[in-house]
Amino acid sequence: MKIAEEIKKIILESCSDLKLSVVEEEIKIEHPADVSFGDYSTNIAMILAKQEKINPKELAQKIVNSIDKSDFVEKVGVAGAGFINFYLKSEFLIKEAEKINYESIFKNELSENGKGKTMVIDYSAPNIAKPFGIGHLRSTNIGQAIYNIYKILGWNCVGDNHIGDWGTQYGKLVAAIKKWNKKDLNDLTIDDLEKLYVKFHKEAETDKKLIDEGRDWFAKLEKGDKEAKEIWQKCIDISMVEFEKVYELLGVNIDFVHGESFYEEKLEEVTKEIIDKGITKKSEGAIIIEFDDTPPAMLQKSNGTTTYFTRDMATIRYRMENWKPNLIIYEVGADQQLHFKQVFKTAEMMGWMPDERMVHIAHGLIRWTTGKFSTRKGDTIHLSDVIDKAMERAKEMAPENDIETIEAVAIGAIKFNDLSSDPRKDVIFDWDQIMSLDGDSGPYLQYTYARCKSVLDKTKIKEQKNINEIPENINDDEMALIKEFYRFEEKIMEASERFSPSVIAEYLLGVARKYNEFYAKNRIIDQKEEVFRVFLTRVTVSILKTGLNLLGIKTVERM
Numbered sequence: 048m049k050i051a052e053e054i055k056k057i058i059l060e061s062c063s064d065l066k067l068s069v070v071e072e073e074i075k076i077e078h079p080a081d082v083s084f085g086d087y088s089t090n091i092a093m094i095l096a097k098q099e100k101i102n103p104k105e106l107a108q109k110i111v112n113s114i115d116k117s118d119f120v121e122k123v124g125v126a127g128a129g130f131i132n133f134y135l136k137s138e139f140l141i142k143e144a145e146k147i148n149y150e151s152i153f154k155n156e157l158s159e160n161g162k163g164k165t166m167v168i169d170y171s172a173p174n175i176a177k178p179f180g181i182g183h184l185r186s187t188n189i190g191q192a193i194y195n196i197y198k199i200l201g202w203n204c205v206g207d208n209h210i211g212d213w214g215t216q217y218g219k220l221v222a223a224i225k226k227w228n229k230k231d232l233n234d235l236t237i238d239d240l241e242k243l244y245v246k247f248h249k250e251a252e253t254d255k256k257l258i259d260e261g262r263d264w265f266a267k268l269e270k271g272d273k274e275a276k277e278i279w280q281k282c283i284d285i286s287m288v289e290f291e292k293v294y295e296l297l298g299v300n301i302d303f304v305h306g307e308s309f310y311e312e313k314l315e316e317v318t319k320e321i322i323d324k325g326i327t328k329k330s331e332g333a334i335i336i337e338f339d340d341t342p343p344a345m346l347q348k349s350n351g352t353t354t355y356f357t358r359d360m361a362t363i364r365y366r367m368e369n370w371k372p373n374l375i376i377y378e379v380g381a382d383q384q385l386h387f388k389q390v391f392k393t394a395e396m397m398g399w400m401p402d403e404r405m406v407h408i409a410h411g412l413i414r415w416t417t418g419k420f421s422t423r424k425g426d427t428i429h430l431s432d433v434i435d436k437a438m439e440r441a442k443e444m445a446p447e448n449d450i451e452t453i454e455a456v457a458i459g460a461i462k463f464n465d466l467s468s469d470p471r472k473d474v475i476f477d478w479d480q481i482m483s484l485d486g487d488s489g490p491y492l493q494y495t496y497a498r499c500k501s502v503l504d505k506t507k508i509k510e511q512k513n514i515n516e517i518p519e520n521i522n523d524d525e526m527a528l529i530k531e532f533y534r535f536e537e538k539i540m541e542a543s544e545r546f547s548p549s550v551i552a553e554y555l556l557g558v559a560r561k562y563n564e565f566y567a568k569n570r571i572i573d574q575k576e577e578v579f580r581v582f583l584t585r586v587t588v589s590i591l592k593t594g595l596n597l598l599g600i601k602t603v604e605r606m
């Protein structure tokens with residue numbers, strides 16, 4: 048149930064009884080930082096008092112007096128300069144917790160939100176012939192979490208992996224392979240490809256002819272030259288095998304792979320359509336699109352070739368035709384902000400998709416705390432090195448030789464680090480924090496989950512859906528926990544609205560902290576409160592499991 052919405056309704060009714068004119072958007076409902084001021088609070092009386100030129104406290108009291116008692120509000124009070132505070136009934140809070148415990152009911156209610164709506168999310172999108180780097184890891188983790196969040200809210204979700212497999216750089220790669228590779232094409236590895244590509248750029252600094260060679264090879268590729276295509280396809284195959292390994296390890300599954308090359312045959316038509324719309328301009332032989340407040344985008348280079356921008360335009364058109372999405376989300380680094388601004392503006396000018404229904408989640412960088420991360424090659428950070436190191440540390444946290452748990456902890460730790468702060472912020476990669484068992488980390492949540500599971504193992508109460516009798520004295524630790532539970536739905540909604548899985552990550556940490564405080568101070572097994580406390584444990588399990596699942600993090604039974 049959307050409690051904040053219900054509270055808004057109550058206030059609207061009360062205001063209309065008092066003949067106060069108020070619009071719904073004016074009513075802001077918040078959780079007071081201090082629970083002694085209730086579960087929800089609004090400053091609407093202060094806003095209205097200003098308009099009506101009356102004392103805000105008195106008005107707040109008037110509104111409170113005319114509020115009809117509802118079945119979920121225990122009491123309403125006035126505090127401070129005119130805040131109206133709502134206190135929820137414990138029975139109601141427990142009813143909400145029961146729904147979470149009945150996972151299917153909870154999920155059914157959630158899925159009403161996105162009924163009939165479709166979103167497309169463009170995420171991961173690594174570039175072929177390069178190892179999967181830490182930047183694409185961010186996109187993969189955040190993108191998958193957002194996909195999961197929209198899915199649980201009932202949206203029809205389409206994940207689309209816009210692999211980088213087209214453009215002049217692949218002409219360079221073919222040139223490098225033709226020039227220096229001595230191996231059979233079938234024996235090439237992703238490392239070989241990366242080395243060849245790096246070598247090309249090094250040599251090109253002194254040998255300018257190389258750039259032309261690369262361009263020529265790309266021109267051949269574009270014309271469908273057999274040899275060029277064969278070498279290029281090999282590079283794709285080698286890279287895809289590598290990417291699949293990464294996805295498997297991360298437990299990520301992207302619905303579609305449409306590399307940039309997929310759009311190659313559609314580019315002519317799209318370019319023509321854009322030119323026909325009359326929004327382009329010739330500039331030194333190239334075709335560009337100008338905007339009011341953004342530098343121009345290049346639709347076609349002076350030599351007639353297309354660009355990353357052109358391919359993204361074709362991509363939007365394809366997605367609109369195929370899936371008719373209400374929303375398109377791009378999970379791509381912040382360095383492409385200008386690019387997406389141009390893409391969105393153009394799509395709007397074309398009448399394909401309104402600007403406000405396209406979102407670029409411009410994720411920040413990953414920074415290292417303690418000096419440099421040691422890698423095999425220096426500058427690029429290889430995901431496999433990061434995972435190896437995480438596995439090493441996870442070994443100390445899992446039962447010996449329990450590879451499944453070790454992997455879940457290692458991967459969970461890395462993912463949580465990506466997901467626990469707002470995507471737009473830079474993330475600090477600090478091993479001690481990432482793997483900490485008592486800090487804000489993935490392992491901490493997995494550990495709390497395992498702790499709950501061991502309680503459920505010990506108790507004789509094996510099945511329990513409802514709490515039939517609410518205990519007379521719910522103590523503070525229990526109450527603090529119950530008051531976390533009912534916010535789960537709100538948090539999932541907020542995460543979707545803000546495109547930020549961190550809302551859920553933070554919420555889960557809060558639940559885990561409250562559970563651990565409760566656990567430290569209260570015995571559970573063989574106490575007269577056992578029924579109730581086991582119930583609280585079950586709801587915690589359900590929240591941690593569903594929440595971690597949304598983040599793409601596995602739970603473990605023992606740690």
Ligand code: ARG
Pocket residue numbers: 169172173174209210211359362377379
């Ligand atoms: N392959 C690109 C890169 O690594 C990201 C692609 C993002 N998606 C898009 N539709 N442009 O920079």
